[in-house]
Amino acid sequence: MELKNFMEDVVINKLDSVLAQYPECCHCDKCRQDIVVLALNHLPTKYVSSEKGEIITRVQAMSIEYEVDVIQQLINAIQIVSQNPRHEVIPASDSAAAE
Numbered sequence: 001m002e003l004k005n006f007m008e009d010v011v012i013n014k015l016d017s018v019l020a021q022y023p024e025c026c027h028c029d030k031c032r033q034d035i036v037v038l039a040l041n042h043l044p045t046k047y048v049s050s051e052k053g054e055i056i057t058r059v060q061a062m063s064i065e066y067e068v069d070v071i072q073q074l075i076n077a078i079q080i081v082s083q084n085p086r087h088e089v090i091p092a093s094d095s096a097a098a099e
Contacts, residue, residue, distance in 0.1 A: 006046040006057045010070055011039050018074040025082040034086060038077035043069065 015036060019027060048054045060066060 003047060003049045005040075006048050006054065007043050007070075008036075008040060010046075011036055011043070011074065014067075014070050014074060018071055019078065022078050022082065025078050026085055026087075028087065030087055031081050031085055034081045035074065035077040038080060039070070039073040042073045042076070 015032065019025065019032070019035070025031065046057050046060075048057050
């Protein structure tokens, strides 16, 4: 098994369910990636290098407190990215005309 940050999997797995609560936030790949990066930068890393380590980390990840921390960081990241997207924002009236 190669070295990996288990927290990355947890954040990516939670992203869609949390992002669904924010329809006004852009869901493009660039914004999604920015949200994941911001959330990960504010969460502790959980590196694993073996199957045993991954199992132990998965068990820890099942705790409510652990899940709340991930969701809270995703919400914070969504709010930041929504207010500061790194791409051109097309006004709603312009995007309807473009279609």
